[in-house]
Amino acid sequence: MLPTIALMTLLLLFGMGNRACAGHHPQIKSLSGQVELRPTNTTGWKYISSSMPLTGNEEFRVHPGSTIHLLLSHRKGVYFNQNSRFVISRTNNSNAPYHVSIIYGEAFFFDLENRRGTNPQDIVISTNNSRITLSGSSYIIVDSTSKRLKVLAGVANVRLTHLNQRHHLRAPQKIGITKHNTFKSKMLDKDIEMIQDWVPKEIIRSAKQQQLRNLRRDRILLSGQFKDRVLFTSLDNNSEYAGSWNISSGITNHIKTVLEDRFSHMSFAVSDQAQTGDATHRELAKKYQARYVVRGEIQQFDLLKRADISISGDQYTETKETAVRLRVSVYDAGAGRIIYDQFHRSEKSAPIRRTETRQDYENMQFALKNERFKSTLLGETISECISGIIKDLSVIIY
Structure with missing residues (x-):
C-alpha cells in the first residue's frame, strides 16, 4: 500500500x-x-x-x-x-x-x-x-x-x-x-x-x-569504453528527386562531417536505412552505444526551369528555381525522448546561365565541399538549408 x-x-x-x-x-x-x-x-x-x-x-x-x-x-x-x-x-x-x-x-x-x-x-x-x-x-x-x-x-x-x-x-x-x-x-x-x-x-x-x-x-548508457557518440541514420529521400545523385548519403555525411570538426570530444557515425530498418530510436542508441540518434527526411529537393513570355511576345526569359526542405529529429538516450524535431527550408531563383543546365548538374559530383558545386544556385540552396540545421544541433549536442 x-x-x-x-x-x-x-x-x-x-x-x-x-x-x-x-x-x-x-x-x-x-x-x-x-x-x-x-x-x-x-x-x-x-x-x-x-x-x-x-x-x-x-x-x-x-x-x-x-x-x-x-x-x-x-x-x-x-x-x-x-x-x-x-x-x-x-x-x-x-x-x-x-x-x-x-x-x-x-x-x-x-x-x-x-x-x-x-x-x-x-x-x-x-x-x-x-x-x-x-x-x-x-x-x-x-x-x-x-x-x-x-x-x-x-x-x-x-x-x-x-x-x-x-x-x-x-x-x-x-x-x-x-x-x-x-x-x-x-x-x-x-x-x-x-x-x-x-x-x-x-x-x-x-x-x-x-x-x-x-x-x-x-x-547505464554512457559508462562503456567509448566517447559520447552521435549516430546519424541516412535521411530518407521522400522528395520527388529520382536522379543519379545519392542525396540522402551526401547531405547526411556533410552534416556529420561539419559537426565532427566542431566536437572533437565526441564520436560520430552514419548508418544507412538498410542497417537500421524499423528500429526505434532507443534500440538504435543501445545497439550503437550512442548518446544521440539523429534521423530525418528530405521532403523537397527541386531544380525547376520556368519560362516567361511578355504579353506582347517580344520578351522571353528563363529562370531556374531551387527549393530544399529537410526535417531532422534528435533523440537523447540520456533523457529517453526526442528533444528536437524541426524542418528547415531554403529556396532561390536566378536567370539561367548556359553553364548551369540540368545536364550540367547531373554531370557534377554531388559533393557539398566541392567549391564548383557550392557556387551553383542549387549548392547555395542546400548549404543555406543545412547551415540552419547545423546551428541548432551545435547547441543541442554537447
Whole structure:
C-alpha cells in the first residue's frame, strides 16, 4: 500500500485531479498573502482568492510575503515567489497553448508530462531577454530579477534574444545572463535551499528523485569504453528527386562531417536505412552505444526551369528555381525522448546561365565541399538549408 499512498500524495500536491483539467484553463491551486490580478489590456487591479476562475489572459502581481501556485494543465504548473509580476496568455499554438511572461520576480516551473504520450505540449516562458521551452519531466527555477536560470531536473531549451544565442541546459546546470555574456555552472545545494520557503518540500524531493533517475540512466548508457557518440541514420529521400545523385548519403555525411570538426570530444557515425530498418530510436542508441540518434527526411529537393513570355511576345526569359526542405529529429538516450524535431527550408531563383543546365548538374559530383558545386544556385540552396540545421544541433549536442 505504501507506494500507492505515495503516488496519490504526489498527485494531490501537483493538482492532478480531474478537476484540474476542466475547460483546460489555468487554475489557481493555492495562494497565500496578497495577490492581485487584472485581465490583459485593462487597467483595473483586484485582489483574488484561490477559488477565482481564470481565462488564461491575465496579469498577476504577487505582493511581499505572498506566493501563488498555478496549474497550466493537469501535469504542468508554476509557483511564483513574493515580489513577482507575470502575465499568462493564450496562444494559437496547440503544442504550447499558454505563454508565461515574467516581468520580474522568481518562479519554479514543473512539467510532468510523459513525452511518449499523444499530443505532447510544451511550457513556453519568456523574460525581458530570454525565451525558454520546457518539455516533459523537467523542473526549473527562473529568476528574472537576478537573471538566472537553474535546471533542477530534466532539460530546458533557452534562446537569449539580446545575444542571439541558443543553449540546451541539462540538470543540474544553471546559467547566468549578463548584458554582453553568459556563464554556465553546476547547481549547488544552496540553490535548492533558497526555494524551500516557497516551494513545497515534496515537490523539491520529487525533482531530486527525477534527476537521480536521469543520472542513473545516463551512467547505464554512457559508462562503456567509448566517447559520447552521435549516430546519424541516412535521411530518407521522400522528395520527388529520382536522379543519379545519392542525396540522402551526401547531405547526411556533410552534416556529420561539419559537426565532427566542431566536437572533437565526441564520436560520430552514419548508418544507412538498410542497417537500421524499423528500429526505434532507443534500440538504435543501445545497439550503437550512442548518446544521440539523429534521423530525418528530405521532403523537397527541386531544380525547376520556368519560362516567361511578355504579353506582347517580344520578351522571353528563363529562370531556374531551387527549393530544399529537410526535417531532422534528435533523440537523447540520456533523457529517453526526442528533444528536437524541426524542418528547415531554403529556396532561390536566378536567370539561367548556359553553364548551369540540368545536364550540367547531373554531370557534377554531388559533393557539398566541392567549391564548383557550392557556387551553383542549387549548392547555395542546400548549404543555406543545412547551415540552419547545423546551428541548432551545435547547441543541442554537447
